[in-house]
Amino acid sequence: MFYTSRLHQSRFIFQTIRDVRTFRHQPNFNDPSIECGSCYNVVAANEPYNHHWLTSEDAQHIKMDMDHKLLLQRIHVEHIVTFMLCDETPGNRTRAFVVEAGTEAVPHLLRFLNYEATGLEVTIGFFVKVCQQNFYCESHPVKIKHFLDIDLTVDMMFTRLVEKIANYAFITFNVTLEAICIKRMKVVVQRLWNGQQQLPLQYRVKNDDRFKPAENKHSVDLSLLHESFVNYHGKRFGDFPDSLQVNLYCFRVCARTKELFAAPYLIRNEDTKNTPTFLVQTDVAGEFRGMHEVYNIRKFLRSDPIDLIFDCRDCEGHFTNRVEFVMHKEMDCGGGITMLQLDGELPEIYENCFTLPKEIFKHAWYAIGPTF
Known part of the structure; x- marks a missing residue:
């Protein structure tokens, strides 16, 4: 399984060989021999995808201890x-x-x-x-x-x-x-x-909400989903209910290149068209803030040709x-x-x-x- 970064021509790859699954980040799309050491990690092939993120560096969240919160309260007051x-x-x-x-x-x-x-x-x-x-x-x-x-x-x-x-x-x-x-x-x-809770601009421009959910996708008890995720998250031997047949994704940020990408968190079914799919939303401190339903995960993950090269007609800027x-x-x-x-x-x-x-x-x- 591989997909590209939305802003850079990088590749993020899950490679399974025998009983081992490896996550690799190749920052240079044209030279796969170059790999990012900060993203590289290995787990057993039968482990859920979120185990890749249990010990890897968290480059997107900050720590908010009591001193931080008291200072923020003073600023607010x-x-x-x-x-x-x-x-x-x-x-x-x-x-x-x-x-x-x-x-x-x-x-x-x-x-x-x-x-x-x-x-x-x-x-x-x-x-x-x-x-x-x-x-x-x-x-x-x-x-x-x-x-x-x-x-x-x-x-x-x-x-x-x-x-x-x-x-x-x-x-x-x-x-x-x-x-x-x-x-x-x-x-x-x-x-x-x-x-409302927004997606990062990198994924907001995908305008995923225009894709209506397929009629054959079963409904999901969101309260149960939220409660189950909170009880499951961060635990190597957590128990996620079998009744929740959903696929979950999360955001990750490369500690070296600062690239943002969406990665699998828990995959219950490879049939992406008929399996409800959600993106885990967190705040700046990593605290859970709900789920965002993704209706077309393949389109959501991959870069489109129209994502590249833009000229501004007003100022003639090139992007x-x-x-x-x-x-x-x-x-x-x-x-x-x-x-x-x-x-x-x-x-x-x-x-x-x-x-x-x-x-x-x-x-x-x-x-x-x-x-x-």
């Missing part, structure tokens, strides 16, 4: 939505700071704030200094509907902001990015509470997959970014603020409360 990230190292290390912020600091903060929320609305701004003048470059608000969309969303927001700053600096001052200094970023996050194209359009082709000149002589005073603990956030984050 004090109505804090603004966070400042500072580069406290000496000198100008703009490139490294932006990379660290975009790949680690900001995604980490957003995953933390996503706990118990149904989504986030995020605005990101850079404080920029170029040719002894100060500017503030800010994106328009972007909604994130699933925690597994955070990395891609932040990456695209950062890309658009850097492009805007680079173009402005070149046109206005005739300088390149090397002459720009960024030491602070502001992230405004509205935690959203209303709305190699539908997910990035859809996100680009949701961001209005990168429009809505504002560039404001600041008075460098005016001090900034924040009366209601505190430092986020380094035990939770290794970067220098400050939470800024509202001024009443």
Whole structure:
């Protein structure tokens, strides 16, 4: 059994030889000799598929202990939505700071704030200094509907902001990015509470709901399914009722390449057309959040030719997959970014603020409360 990643030309393979089943990830579709060591694992051929995930690295969820929850409660009670990230190292290390912020600091903060929320609305701004003048470059608000969309969303927001700053600096001052200094970023996050559980954008664009369930599929007691999964999950010798003839899938994220893919969790019947199939939904901390029924699992798992290569008619941008194209359009082709000149002589005073603990956030984050 094999299927491809929806964003990259990777292959994820289950290979059964005699009494052993091996899971392999081949990041390079054209060179199967290259394998990902972080995904590779082996179980007995008669074991359920979820045993592959019992001991493998969890690259998609975060830990939320009591200290995390108390901090999040304080942020909620004090109505804090603004966070400042500072580069406290000496000198100008703009490139490294932006990379660290975009790949680690900001995604980490957003995953933390996503706990118990149904989504986030995020605005990101850079404080920029170029040719002894100060500017503030800010994106328009972007909604994130699933925690597994955070990395891609932040990456695209950062890309658009850097492009805007680079173009402005070149046109206005005739300088390149090397002459720009960024030491602070502001992230405004509205935690959203209303709305149904969504799929990650990578699978949401598949629009699986348009496939109606086949009439010959038997109905499923969802209450029993949910209860049985909770009692079964995470146990090597768990007991799943024989009366529930369903196939279950779950999301996995490669720890090395960060690719998202849907993988088998429990397969009761190889007849996919006539067997009810569900995707296990979890929150950012890995807690169970229900099931999403999948009506055409083969189409849901595999990439379509139309998923690849898109051109934006509005801005002539070129994209190699539908997910990035859809996100680009949701961001209005990168429009809505504002560039404001600041008075460098005016001090900034924040009366209601505190430092986020380094035990939770290794970067220098400050939470800024509202001024009443």
